[in-house]
Amino acid sequence: MGQQWGKNGTKAGQKKWQKRGQTEITFNWLYILIAGGLILLFFVGIVVKQQARSETQLSFDVVRILESIIKGASISEKTKNSIDISGLKDYTLYFSCEEGVSKYGLEGTSAQVEDVVQPVFSPTRIKAPRLNLWSIPYKLPYKTIDFLFVTSSTTKYFFVGQDENFVNEFFSQTEKELSGKKEVLFEIKRDFVTSVDVIDPEKYFHIRIVDVGGNTIKAGDSVPQKLRSLEDGQVTAVSFTAGNTADFFQKAGDTWMKRNKQPIYLISLGGERDAAKYAAIFAENEELYTCNMKKAFRRLQYVSEVYLEKLQEMEAYYDTPLRQVNYPDCIGNIKLFPTNLVERLELFQNKIAACAATYPEATASCTELRPLALTIQELNQELARNCATLY
Amino acid sequence: MNRKKRAQIHMTETIAVLFIFFILVSLGIVFYYKYSQVAFKEKQQEILANRAIETVLYTLFLPELECSKGEAESEDNCVDLVKLHHANNTFLKHLDDYYFDLFSFSTIMIHQTYPENQTWTIYDKKKVKTLENGTVVPDWTTKLSTFTVITLRDDLAIEGRSVYDLGYLNVTVYS
Numbered sequence: 296m297g298q299q300w301g302k303n304g305t306k307a308g309q310k311k312w313q314k315r316g317q318t319e320i321t322f323n324w325l326y327i328l329i330a331g332g333l334i335l336l337f338f339v340g341i342v343v344k345q346q347a348r349s350e351t352q353l354s355f356d357v358v359r360i361l362e363s364i365i366k367g368a369s370i371s372e373k374t375k376n377s378i379d380i381s382g383l384k385d386y387t388l389y390f391s392c393e394e395g396v397s398k399y400g401l402e403g404t405s406a407q408v409e410d411v412v413q414p415v416f417s418p419t420r421i422k423a424p425r426l427n428l429w430s431i432p433y434k435l436p437y438k439t440i441d442f443l444f445v446t447s448s449t450t451k452y453f454f455v456g457q458d459e460n461f462v463n464e465f466f467s468q469t470e471k472e473l474s475g476k477k478e479v480l481f482e483i484k485r486d487f488v489t490s491v492d493v494i495d496p497e498k499y500f501h502i503r504i505v506d507v508g509g510n511t512i513k514a515g516d517s518v519p520q521k522l523r524s525l526e527d528g529q530v531t532a533v534s535f536t537a538g539n540t541a542d543f544f545q546k547a548g549d550t551w552m553k554r555n556k557q558p559i560y561l562i563s564l565g566g567e568r569d570a571a572k573y574a575a576i577f578a579e580n581e582e583l584y585t586c587n588m589k590k591a592f593r594r595l596q597y598v599s600e601v602y603l604e605k606l607q608e609m610e611a612y613y614d615t616p617l618r619q620v621n622y623p624d625c626i627g628n629i630k631l632f633p634t635n636l637v638e639r640l641e642l643f644q645n646k647i648a649a650c651a652a653t654y655p656e657a658t659a660s661c662t663e664l665r666p667l668a669l670t671i672q673e674l675n676q677e678l679a680r681n682c683a684t685l686y
Numbered sequence: 687m688n689r690k691k692r693a694q695i696h697m698t699e700t701i702a703v704l705f706i707f708f709i710l711v712s713l714g715i716v717f718y719y720k721y722s723q724v725a726f727k728e729k730q731q732e733i734l735a736n737r738a739i740e741t742v743l744y745t746l747f748l749p750e751l752e753c754s755k756g757e758a759e760s761e762d763n764c765v766d767l768v769k770l771h772h773a774n775n776t777f778l779k780h781l782d783d784y785y786f787d788l789f790s791f792s793t794i795m796i797h798q799t800y801p802e803n804q805t806w807t808i809y810d811k812k813k814v815k816t817l818e819n820g821t822v823v824p825d826w827t828t829k830l831s832t833f834t835v836i837t838l839r840d841d842l843a844i845e846g847r848s849v850y851d852l853g854y855l856n857v858t859v860y861s
Contacts, residue, residue: 359733363736363740366740367740367743370740370743370744370747371743371747372747372759372760410787411784411787412784412787412788434757437749437754438749438752438754438760439749440749441747593784594749597750597776597780597784598749598750600775600776600779601750601769601772601773601776602769604771604772604775604776605766605768605769605772608768608771608772608842609768609842612842618845621845622845672757675756676756679756683768683841683842683848684756684841686754686756
């Protein structure tokens with residue numbers, strides 16, 4: 296090229312070369328733009344991919360931590376925890392239970408935990424800066440499993456109706472607990488009201504009405520005026536009716552809608568700290584309640600299997616001529632008396648299996664569990680006088 | 687000639703720059719990959735350690751094993767020997783459909799050290815895989831064992847009172 300330029304040093308030739316030079320410069324810039332753009336695109340692609348991956352990873356991490364918190368709280372009995380989850384204020388936690396499998400996680404993400412063992416009673420959706428966890432043992436009559444109640448600082452429980460003893464007992468169990476530095480260790484927002492009309496939702500995400508007398512909330516009745524502006528799922532109620540049953544309600548427009556067709560039978564021994572009754576307060580609907588109760592019945596079956604085998608070993612131990620003379624009540628209560636542990640426990644075991652299959656219907660198998668459990672409790676107390684106990 | 691040479695030098699320069707650039711990018715990718723691998727392994731270890739602690743706690747509070755006292759609270763870190771004799775039957779019977787969700791891949795053993803030496807394996811489920819020739823081989827890469835001192839209550843040792851033996855709980859988790 297340089298030689299040609301030397302030979303053809305005319306004006307026209309000079310112009311031609313200038314044009315070529317200009318084209319080359321433009322081409323260089325184009326080349327830089329395309330190559331630079333491609334390189335930039337490559338890095339933008341990596342960043343976008345990493346961002347999506349990080350978000351998925353974060354949701355999985357959050358759910359894993361949530362699982363650890365829930366498992367940790369449910370392992371030991373009588374745990375009361377308040378967990379700061381203000382970092383998740385933009386997320387909504389969801390809880391569900393279908394066919395014996397609980398699922399919980401963050402709404403809008405694929406990360407979720409599935410649990411077939413632990414009964415978790417909670418609202419279906421939680422959006423709050425604090426999570427409150429409380430576990431109490433479910434005993435029928437021996438300890439079966441710890442029920443975990445999950446609620447939040449944005450859920451408020453309003454008690455209404457006449458059962459002063461139960462309300463007082465529940466309120467004393469759920470007293471606000473503070474640490475030395477006035478940090479909230481545990482707090483369930485609850486209030487007693489004489490009428491549902493005075494309930495003010497303030498800024499709570501979920502309002503739960505607990506009708507302890509069983510005659511305040513009725514299907515088709517009007518929802519209190521102040522609660523009508525809230526979404527249907529944000530206002531729910533449970534009503535404890537006669538015969539140890541419960542009904543679950545939800546706001547449907549301006550009226551109450553009863554969710555369960557049949558009354559839900561509460562299977563427990565009654566008395567103080569009745570886990571099955573407390574569970575009905577914390578479970579938002581009948582689906583969550585019955586599904587988690589079925590989990591408890593399944594475990595009760597397995598725990599009873601162990602107790603039945605323990606009883607057989609006790610029977611073999613006390614069924615010797617010497618011990619029959621020295622400790623007649625032991626073998627008597629275990630298998631010789633008309634009402635004895637072996638016969639009661641075997642019957643109890645059969646009823647649990649039958650009840651677990653039909654629950655929540657109040658079938659004979661389910662209604663008979665309570666009297667059977669009470670008999671086993673009495674027989675165990677008899678054994679405690681002079682013999683080894685079953686539990 | 688001069689121009690040709692300059693263009694060639696320019697070209698070589700561009701190639702060199704691109705070469706170094708891609709070397710730097712490759713180094714970055716390799717470095718990030720290695721870092722991710724290490725971070726992943728650390729996270730796996732952390733998860734395994736958490737699982738080990740959870741499994742220990744689950745075992746200590748199992749209604750199938752714990753020392754109950756009628757309506758009162760159960761005794762801490764105590765295993766009922768009579769229940770222990772039979773609990774593994776129930777665990778084995780419902781291993782796949784229930785207890786696996788509780789203990790996952792782990793081995794849970796209870797050792798009695800005083801007055802006698804005895805061992806009970808109450809749960810054992812290791813991660814395994816079956817080769818094409820039908821041989822079953824272990825499929826876990828890491829295991830972590832945790833030991834906890836416990837008492838073993840025997841209600842049927844001496845009439846009228848319980849006897850407490852000494853032992854430890856050994857929980858091994860696999861991943």
